[in-house]
Amino acid sequence: MEKNMQSEPTKSELEILQVLWQFGPSTVRLVNDKLNEQKRAVQYTSTLKLMQIMAEKEMLTTDKSSMKHIYSAAIEEKKTKGFLLDKFVDAMYNGSSSSLMMQLLGNKKTSQHEIDEIRNLLDKLENK
Numbered sequence: 178m179e180k181n182m183q184s185e186p187t188k189s190e191l192e193i194l195q196v197l198w199q200f201g202p203s204t205v206r207l208v209n210d211k212l213n214e215q216k217r218a219v220q221y222t223s224t225l226k227l228m229q230i231m232a233e234k235e236m237l238t239t240d241k242s243s244m245k246h247i248y249s250a251a252i253e254e255k256k257t258k259g260f261l262l263d264k265f266v267d268a269m270y271n272g273s274s275s276s277l278m279m280q281l282l283g284n285k286k287t288s289q290h291e292i293d294e295i296r297n298l299l300d301k302l303e304n305k
Contacts, residue, residue: 185264186257190231192216193224194257197237197250204245 186194196211197203209224228248231237240247270276287295 185261186236186252189227190236193228193231194236194250194252194254197248198254202240202247202249204247206245208248 212219238251
């Protein structure tokens with residue numbers, strides 16, 4: 178994996194990354210407010226410290242040109258999720274993506290729209 182993925186994001190780091198991927202470059206205050214809305218009560222100082230650590234780990238970049246520091250995700254959402262998903266599939270399903278899909282489709286009520294989307298994806302993969 179690339180340099181920025183040397184240290185795998187923790188659960189708390191992933192929550193911060195999710196906010197930054199969704200809302201783009203943001204202040205600590207915005208990230209903290211979104212975490213409090215979406216997840217659980219998080220202290221501003223805890224969010225600040227974790228984001229500073231993430232910047233040191235090169236997971237985030239910081240723009241300090243204005244009074245408020247603006248943080249951005251330095252690692253790509255698609256690459257990060259792909260890396261973590263590959264690790265999960267390897268650990269839980271012995272690398273078998275079909276076993277994962279069977280489990281997913283068997284555990285949840287899959288809508289007709291979702292089934293159609295999966296069918297379209299499979300058709301595209303077959304026609305490559």
